[in-house]
Amino acid sequence: MCSTCGCASGERKIEGDDHHHDHHHGHDHHHGHDHHDHDHDHEPNGQTVIIHHHYYHQGDVHNHYHQYEPAPAESKSKKHKHKHKHKHKHIYQTAEASFKPAGEHHDLDYGHGEAGTHAPGISQKRMLQIEMDVLDKNNHLAEHNREDFCQKNILALNLVSSPGSGKTTLLTETLLRLRDRINCAVIEGDQQTTNDAQRIRETGVPAIQVNTGKGCHLDAQMVHDATARLELADNSLLFIENVGNLVCPASFDLGERHKVAVLSVTEGEDKPLKYPHMFAAADIMLLNKIDLLPYLNFDVDACIANAKQVNPNIQVIQVSATCGEGMDAWLAWLETQLCA
Known part of the structure; x- marks a missing residue:
């Protein structure tokens, strides 16, 4: 777990803060004694x-x-x-x-x-x-976060993936298709920069950036602080785009209703077996960038079988934010969850 190596400690920053927060999970105890x-x-x-x-x-x-x-x-x-x-x-x-x-x-x-x-x-x-x-x-x-979301009927989704899976591109395309009929908001998690939050805001959807510093994942406190600044409307959809990492985010509950694992076809079909905790924790896997399949040696059936081996109940939707294939199925899943 990340707390054992120290990356969970250190500086993190949420847009709008006028100061940094230092969180240290653990304590060093020292004792001195003479030469003996x-x-x-x-x-x-x-x-x-x-x-x-x-x-x-x-x-x-x-x-x-x-x-x-x-x-x-x-x-x-x-x-x-x-x-x-x-x-x-x-x-x-x-x-x-x-x-x-x-x-x-x-x-x-x-x-x-x-x-x-x-x-x-x-x-x-x-x-x-x-x-x-x-x-x-x-x-x-x-x-506490989950109770707040429930009271306001907010559907909170935790999007997790490796870096470069196309998660932000998929999210921006999703928002463009939803923004006129559903109130949406986004919490963006990255170690540094506000680049992804800027991309989200260009769609007209409110977003706030959380920079985790050395941290490799968002935690519930960060989400709590970020949602307070977003002032979420009732009956809305909150996307929490976690830091690109398939390890530690699996253990940290943010108060979301579902974890959504995004896996691109450029990563290899054995990813669910290499990172089983994440795919075991996810309710749905979005197999992204399927427009690239003609150019890759990627076995879709094997990838889905690997995910099902780790989590027999996981749902799988094949999508491409670039060409739009599978987006209707993804949006239909979201609307089903909003009505649940």
């Missing part, structure tokens, strides 16, 4: 907690916590004695707790272990605690 001999016993205290993410097709992410029984001591940690002067804690973990070979070629897989990820110098137990703290706070804020 000492023993370090790196046994973790207490039980480790396993988090299972369960994605439901109403936009919710539910985290279930389970106690984890530690492995035998010899596979977890070791004592050592050394002599030096320092101001840091030691957190060591043997290799088998962080990764294990994948397949006969002995590839490294750092997705194993209680946290399902790896960060140098941070124990699995510490990463789990960080994730629990961050997600619990975010989910509370997301539920």
Whole structure:
């Protein structure tokens, strides 16, 4: 998860702010001691907690916590004695707790272990605690957003994809077709620049840019702050275009009703298998840029089968914002959701 590597901390900016916000998820604790001999016993205290993410097709992410029984001591940690002067804690973990070979070629897989990820110098137990703290706070804020959207009958959609999938182009074409009959608004997420928000505003639809700085995803607090500035009308459609990233946005509920995964045919049909958490969390996949299929070696059926393997209930619509193919089906889906 991004909080373990520090990219969730740092500066973020929402258009209209007169100051920057610094969010630090986690704390560094230091202790100093003089030059002396000492023993370090790196046994973790207490039980480790396993988090299972369960994605439901109403936009919710539910985290279930389970106690984890530690492995035998010899596979977890070791004592050592050394002599030096320092101001840091030691957190060591043997290799088998962080990764294990994948397949006969002995590839490294750092997705194993209680946290399902790896960060140098941070124990699995510490990463789990960080994730629990961050997600619990975010989910509370997301539920607040969802209640507000529900009260105003606002359909909020979280658009997620890799960079370069054509998400913004697809969104601008969608807005041009909807703007005369449905009140729409857009929250644009990017690490830097207001380029995409400017493109959206050129359609006549209100948009606000959220720059996440080092952050690789939007969170519920950012969406809350942005919607306050947009002053959304009742019975409207809110598109939240997330930062281009198929990893961390899967875990962060924004209060949306649906996640919409956009996958372009230029990316390869195995994307749903490489990033299963995102496609498991999405309710619909827009297979974009299908006008390029004659020029590519892309297997549409295999791509859809891969998405269904990860998420049997995912809907798939093939679209092209450039030539307009599939846009009617996409708009029909939106209108169905507005009436739901």
